[in-house]
Amino acid sequence: MDPFHDYYGIPWWVLLGLWSFIAIGLHVYQVGFIVKLIRLGKDDDRFNSWKQRMKEFLTDWLGQRKVVEDKLAGYAHALIFWGFLMLVSDVIDLGTGGLFAELLEKIYLANIWNLIVDIGYTMAGIGILFALYRRLIVKPEKLKGASMEGVLILFAILGIVLTAFIVEAGYMLGEEENHLNYWEPVGVLFAKQMDSIDTETLGIIIDVSYWIHMILIGGFLIEIPQTKHSHLIGTIPNVMFQDHNAMGTMNPMQTDENDVAVKTDDLDFDNLTLGVNKFEDFTWRQLSDGWACTACARCQDVCPAYNSGKTLNPMQIIMDVKNYGKEHGSLLLAGEEPEETIVDRFTPDAIWACTTCYACVDACPVHIEHVPKLTDTRRHLVMEASEFPEELQNLFNNLERNSNPWGMGAHTRADWAEGLDLKIGEPAEYLFYVGCAGSFDDRNKKVSRATAKLLKEAGVDFSILGEMEMCNGDPARRAGNEFLFQMMAEMNVDNMNSLGTLKVITACPHCFHTIGKEYEKFGGKYEVYHHSQVLNDLRQKGKLKINNFEDKVTFHDPCYLGRIGGETEAPREALGGDLIEMERHGEKSFCCGGGGARIWMEEDADKRVNEIRAKEASKTGADCVAVGCPFCMTMMSDGLKEIGDVKPVKDISEIMLENLNTEEA
Numbered sequence: 326m327d328p329f330h331d332y333y334g335i336p337w338w339v340l341l342g343l344w345s346f347i348a349i350g351l352h353v354y355q356v357g358f359i360v361k362l363i364r365l366g367k368d369d370d371r372f373n374s375w376k377q378r379m380k381e382f383l384t385d386w387l388g389q390r391k392v393v394e395d396k397l398a399g400y401a402h403a404l405i406f407w408g409f410l411m412l413v414s415d416v417i418d419l420g421t422g423g424l425f426a427e428l429l430e431k432i433y434l435a436n437i438w439n440l441i442v443d444i445g446y447t448m449a450g451i452g453i454l455f456a457l458y459r460r461l462i463v464k465p466e467k468l469k470g471a472s473m474e475g476v477l478i479l480f481a482i483l484g485i486v487l488t489a490f491i492v493e494a495g496y497m498l499g500e501e502e503n504h505l506n507y508w509e510p511v512g513v514l515f516a517k518q519m520d521s522i523d524t525e526t527l528g529i530i531i532d533v534s535y536w537i538h539m540i541l542i543g544g545f546l547i548e549i550p551q552t553k554h555s556h557l558i559g560t561i562p563n564v565m566f567q568d569h570n571a572m573g574t575m576n577p578m579q580t581d582e583n584d585v586a587v588k589t590d591d592l593d594f595d596n597l598t599l600g601v602n603k604f605e606d607f608t609w610r611q612l613s614d615g616w617a618c619t620a621c622a623r624c625q626d627v628c629p630a631y632n633s634g635k636t637l638n639p640m641q642i643i644m645d646v647k648n649y650g651k652e653h654g655s656l657l658l659a660g661e662e663p664e665e666t667i668v669d670r671f672t673p674d675a676i677w678a679c680t681t682c683y684a685c686v687d688a689c690p691v692h693i694e695h696v697p698k699l700t701d702t703r704r705h706l707v708m709e710a711s712e713f714p715e716e717l718q719n720l721f722n723n724l725e726r727n728s729n730p731w732g733m734g735a736h737t738r739a740d741w742a743e744g745l746d747l748k749i750g751e752p753a754e755y756l757f758y759v760g761c762a763g764s765f766d767d768r769n770k771k772v773s774r775a776t777a778k779l780l781k782e783a784g785v786d787f788s789i790l791g792e793m794e795m796c797n798g799d800p801a802r803r804a805g806n807e808f809l810f811q812m813m814a815e816m817n818v819d820n821m822n823s824l825g826t827l828k829v830i831t832a833c834p835h836c837f838h839t840i841g842k843e844y845e846k847f848g849g850k851y852e853v854y855h856h857s858q859v860l861n862d863l864r865q866k867g868k869l870k871i872n873n874f875e876d877k878v879t880f881h882d883p884c885y886l887g888r889i890g891g892e893t894e895a896p897r898e899a900l901g902g903d904l905i906e907m908e909r910h911g912e913k914s915f916c917c918g919g920g921g922a923r924i925w926m927e928e929d930a931d932k933r934v935n936e937i938r939a940k941e942a943s944k945t946g947a948d949c950v951a952v953g954c955p956f957c958m959t960m961m962s963d964g965l966k967e968i969g970d971v972k973p974v975k976d977i978s979e980i981m982l983e984n985l986n987t988e989e990a
C-alpha cells in the first residue's frame with residue numbers, strides 16, 4: 326500500500342512537483358540572498374592547509390567534536406544530525422515514488438539502505454525526544470523566556486520521523502504476504518501496531534502521513550535560511566574555514582604580500598579602513614558567522630561580561646550580524662548605506678564590556694569568532710570616531726608619553742631591580758621582559774623581584790631591558806588603538822633585536838601572548854616563556870629546590886595563559902603540592918575581569934567580574950589564591966577585599982620563593 330496515486334484526478338507527482346518547486350525555489354532564493362550578503366565582506370584568505378581543513382571538517386562537523394562537549398544537549402543534537410545524514414536519501418525515494426529503492430534493489434543494496442534509513446529516523450527521533458525533554462521539562466535557565474519557535478520546529482521534525490515510519494509500515498502492509506521487512510525494524514513495530522486497521526482507513530492514514538511528511542520537509546527547507554536553522558548550511562564554511570592563527574591573535578592594520586605588518590611610517594591611509602563600522606567592513610568569514618550560529622547560548626553561559634550583568638551578550642553580537650544583514654540586506658546589496666551602523670546595532674556599551682577572555686570562542690561548537698568583531702569595532706571607535714570611555718584617554722596619553730599605563734617616568738622602569746645586581750640592556754641567554762605592572766606597580770614589583778631571585782638562584786643567564794623596555798602594547802591593542810600598539814611593538818622589536826634576543830621570560834601572560842604570538846608580524850620572532858614554565862623546568866631539573874607548599878592553595882588560571890596560551894600544567898607543577906581547584910579552572914577558567922583593557926575602565930559596583938571570581942576562590946576554603954598574572958593579582962586582590970575575604974593573593978614565584986629550600990640549594 327502506497328500513497329503514489331491520483332488525488333481528485335491529479336497525479337501525486339504533479340502535486341509533489343508543484344510543492345517541491347515552491348519549497349526548493351524559496352530555499353534557493355533565500356540562500357542566494359545570504360550568499361550575496363556574505364560576499365559583501367572583505368577578503369580573508371583561508372583557502373589553504375586543505376588537509377588540515379578536511380580533517381577539521383570530518384571531526385568538527387561530521388564528528389560533532391565540540392557539540393558533544395555539552396553532554397545532554399550535545400548528544401541530542403548529534404543524534405538528530407547523524408540521524409538526518411542517514412535518512413536524507415529517503416526523501417529522494419519518497420519523492421520519486423520508490424524508484425530509488427527499486428534501483429538499489431537491482432544492485433542488492435536495498436536491504437542495507439533500508440536498515441540505515443530506519444536507524445537514521447530512530448536516532449533523529451530519540452534526539453528530538455531528548456531535546457524536547459530538555460526544553461519542556463528540564464528548562465535550563467538560558468532557555469527560560471526563549472520563543473516557542475524552537476519547540477515547534479522540534480515537533481515538526483518529530484512529525485517528519487513519525488510519518489516516515491507510518492509510510493514505511495504502509496509499504497509493508499500493502500504486500501500480499503511475508504510483508505514484514507525486518508531490515509526496517511522500527512517500521513515493523515509500526516506495521517504490527519497498524520495491522521488490525523481496515524484497508525480503507527489504512528490507506529487514508531498512509532496518504533495523510535505521506536503528505537504531512539512532504540509538506541513538513543518542504544516547510545523545513547523554506548524555514549532553514551530564515552531562522553537559527555541556517556546553521557545547517559552556515560556551519561559548513563564556518564568549520565571548514567576556521568581560524569588557524571593562535572587563539573587571541575589580532576590582525577595588523579595593513580599587511581604586505583608576505584603577511585607582515587606594513588610599518589607605521591609606510592601605511593597607505595588612503596586604502597585603510599580603521600576598524601569596523603559598516604557591514605561591509607567585516608570580512609566574509611566574520612559575516613558568515615551570523616548564519617552559522619546555532620543559538621545554543623554556550624558563549625553566553627561562559628561570558629564574564631554577560632554573567633556580571635553588563636550589556637554584552639556574545640550570542641547577541643553574532644545574531645546582530647545576521648539580523649542586521651537580513652533587515653538592511655536589500656539596501657546593502659543596492660550599494661547603499663543604512664542609517665543604522667554595526668556599532669549602533671552592537672551598542673558601544675556592549676563593545677567596551679568585553680575582556681577578550683576568549684571563553685566564548687572556546688565554547689562555541691561551530692568556531693564562531695566573537696572577539697574580533699568587538700575589537701574591530703573598538704578600532705573604529707578609537708581611531709576613526711574618537712568615541713571611547715574617557716578613562717582610556719589617560720591610558721593612551723600615558724602609553725604615548727611614558728610607555729606605561731600609569732604614566733610613571735619611563736626612566737624609573739628598572740627601579741624595582743635595585744640591589745639585585747641584574748644585567749640591564751646586555752645580551753644574555755634570556756631576556757626577562759618585566760612588563761609595566763612588574764616595573765611600576767608596587768604589589769607586582771615584588772613578583773618581579775621574586776622571579777629574578779629565583780632565576781639567579783638557579784644560575785639562569787638573563788638580562789632586563791631597563792629603560793629600553795616599552796609596554797608590550799596589549800592595553801592599546803585590545804582597546805582599539807592599533808596605531809599606538811604598532812608603534813610600541815615596532816620599538817620593542819627594534820630594541821629586542823638589537824640585543825640579539827631569542828628567548829624571552831615574562832611573568833605577565835599578556836606579554837607572553839603579545840610578544841610570543843603577535844610580534845612576529847612586526848618583525849620579532851622569539852621563543853617566549855611564561856615564568857611558571859621556566860621556573861617549573863628549573864624545579865623539575867633540580868636547579869631550584871623547592872619544598873611543597875603547606876597552605877591550602879587554589880590557583881586562578883589567567884585567560885591569556887590557560888585558555889588562550891594553552892598552558893595549564895606548568896603553573897601547577899611549578900607550585901607543587903595539592904591545589905584545591907575552583908570549579909572552573911584550566912582552560913575553562915573564568916576571567917578575573919581585567920583583560921581587554923577592562924582593568925583601565927570604570928566598572929559599576931554591582932557588575933564586577935572580579936567579585937564573581939573572588940567568590941569562586943573563596944568557596945574553595947583555600948588559605949591563599951595563587952595567580953600568574955599582574956592583572957589577576959590586582960583584580961583578585963580587589964575582588965576578595967570587596968567580598969570581605971582577607972586571604973592573600975600571591976604570584977607563583979612568590980610562593981616558590983617562600984618555599985625555597987635554602988639549606989639544600
Ligand code: SF4
Nearest residue numbers: 628679680682683685
Ligand atoms: S571574550 Fe570573554 S568577555 Fe568578551 S564576549 Fe567573549 S566571553 Fe564575553
Ligand code: SF4
Nearest residue numbers: 618619621622624689
Ligand atoms: S555563537 Fe556559538 S556558542 Fe554562541 S550561541 Fe552561537 S553557536 Fe552557540
